[in-house]
Amino acid sequence: MIELENVAYSYGGGELLSDISLNLQAGSFHFLTGPSGAGKTTLMKLCYGALLPTSGEVRLFDRDLRTLERDDIAMTRRRVGVVHQDCQFLDHLSVSENISLPLMVSGRDVQGEAANLKELTSWVGLTDRASALPAELSGGERQRAALARAVIMSPDVILADEPTGNVDWDMSQRLLKLLLELNRMGKTIMIATHDLALVRAAKSQVQARVLRISGGQLQLAGADL
Amino acid sequence: MISKSRKIIELLAGDAQADKVVPPTGFTASLTLFSSAAMAFLAVFALALSLATGRLADRWGDELARSSTLRISAPSDQMAAQTAAALNVLNTTKGVATARALDDAEQRALLEPWFGPDLPVETLPIPQLIEVIEDTGGFDADGLRLRLAAEVPGAVLDDHTRWRRPLIHAATRLRLLGWVSLALIGTATAAMITLAANAALAANTQVIAVLRLVGARDTYIARAFVRRFTLRALVGAAFGVVLGTAAILLLPSADTGGGFLTGLGFRGQHWLWPLVIPPLAAIVAFIATRAAARRTLKDLT
Numbered sequence: 399m400i401e402l403e404n405v406a407y408s409y410g411g412g413e414l415l416s417d418i419s420l421n422l423q424a425g426s427f428h429f430l431t432g433p434s435g436a437g438k439t440t441l442m443k444l445c446y447g448a449l450l451p452t453s454g455e456v457r458l459f460d461r462d463l464r465t466l467e468r469d470d471i472a473m474t475r476r477r478v479g480v481v482h483q484d485c486q487f488l489d490h491l492s493v494s495e496n497i498s499l500p501l502m503v504s505g506r507d508v509q510g511e512a513a514n515l516k517e518l519t520s521w522v523g524l525t526d527r528a529s530a531l532p533a534e535l536s537g538g539e540r541q542r543a544a545l546a547r548a549v550i551m552s553p554d555v556i557l558a559d560e561p562t563g564n565v566d567w568d569m570s571q572r573l574l575k576l577l578l579e580l581n582r583m584g585k586t587i588m589i590a591t592h593d594l595a596l597v598r599a600a601k602s603q604v605q606a607r608v609l610r611i612s613g614g615q616l617q618l619a620g621a622d623l
Numbered sequence: 624m625i626s627k628s629r630k631i632i633e634l635l636a637g638d639a640q641a642d643k644v645v646p647p648t649g650f651t652a653s654l655t656l657f658s659s660a661a662m663a664f665l666a667v668f669a670l671a672l673s674l675a676t677g678r679l680a681d682r683w684g685d686e687l688a689r690s691s692t693l694r695i696s697a698p699s700d701q702m703a704a705q706t707a708a709a710l711n712v713l714n715t716t717k718g719v720a721t722a723r724a725l726d727d728a729e730q731r732a733l734l735e736p737w738f739g740p741d742l743p744v745e746t747l748p749i750p751q752l753i754e755v756i757e758d759t760g761g762f763d764a765d766g767l768r769l770r771l772a773a774e775v776p777g778a779v780l781d782d783h784t785r786w787r788r789p790l791i792h793a794a795t796r797l798r799l800l801g802w803v804s805l806a807l808i809g810t811a812t813a814a815m816i817t818l819a820a821n822a823a824l825a826a827n828t829q830v831i832a833v834l835r836l837v838g839a840r841d842t843y844i845a846r847a848f849v850r851r852f853t854l855r856a857l858v859g860a861a862f863g864v865v866l867g868t869a870a871i872l873l874l875p876s877a878d879t880g881g882g883f884l885t886g887l888g889f890r891g892q893h894w895l896w897p898l899v900i901p902p903l904a905a906i907v908a909f910i911a912t913r914a915a916a917r918r919t920l921k922d923l924t
Binding site for chain 2: 448468475487489
């Protein structure tokens, strides 16, 4: 699905990531851990083509990222659902409109997808908040809405960057449950988090690969968790 | 141009879903509407100037080209004989449709601007004027001058070339000035809409980033902005054209004033020309906003 081979990324004169190789296979579940500023978000962005590597190769669905046109990247992003820590909503649209945004931009008939949208809103527990504006939502509700938006196009891969960063333990468990459910449906999942408790909780429920970024390098973690 | 116009019509037909995506921006909306209306108002006047000077140039060219004046300066006792001889020469010249000696009243009217009314022309030693109208083929002025020199020594033929040329030249220049003004108005409109579009795009960088994140193509994002600015330019220009046309209608008519400026306006089918301005403004806005959007989007991931 998504492959990185000997990827390096430099920023501000220094090399943030170096010699990163990663293969997100279909149906796999990955955690990406590391301290703040280690480069987790940068690696996630490399995985959906928001950044180009300084060196090395990124392959999205068997296509070299450097050969993709802007429109190709846009089409690729319809196959990758992204959940940002800050959610990135359009503040003037309601929750249900934000969730259906990927449908709108891909030219699909939102009215025709109303039943699916309703089901998805219910799945993330936001039926009563569908007409609210993003500013009116709590942190947990925002993250669930962002997750719903990420999956509405039924993407092959879901990348979640600190999805539990601003929520309490119960809510983080609820979000994890939703992501595990998506993985059981065959979706490839990668979660960037510094919350090791979340990783431990997940490992008891799914065969997850835990990666850690340290000193710009990607290492396999797990034994110390 | 046809495919561009079709694109614009499709664009204006709109996509209700896509319209929601970009938040409304009051400042740029007002700016675009106002500048588009103001430019359309000016464009109506520039158009009227071009068309009026075009008519003037045609009329001067047409009227003066077909008429000439023969001036006979002779002692009063020979004036009648020389006039008759000149008329005889003219009436037998190929290319002359009519030749007519001006009577005292007509000569008095010509001198009235300088000497006032009731000038006793019959007592003054002034030349006799003969108005010569050419037929469509025209006459050979040099040949006619030679014949007149032989038969009517006091006759001088003025075929108006000397002062017709600068008049037509001036009118043509004025017409050109009108078209240049229209081009400048179009360019200024494009510049203002580009500025407004850039401001709107800059204010919505976060919106654009979110749209890119969820898989929007550049054309989709650009379309949301382009449609908005094209519609605003169209509506603003329509408003400006209505005001401009009303102002032209309120100008004094040519008949009452008689001067050149009072002839500024439209005649007959020319009244349809202002209707072209709003679609043209929409096309200018379409091109300017699309170029601005493409430039901005190119720099975003």
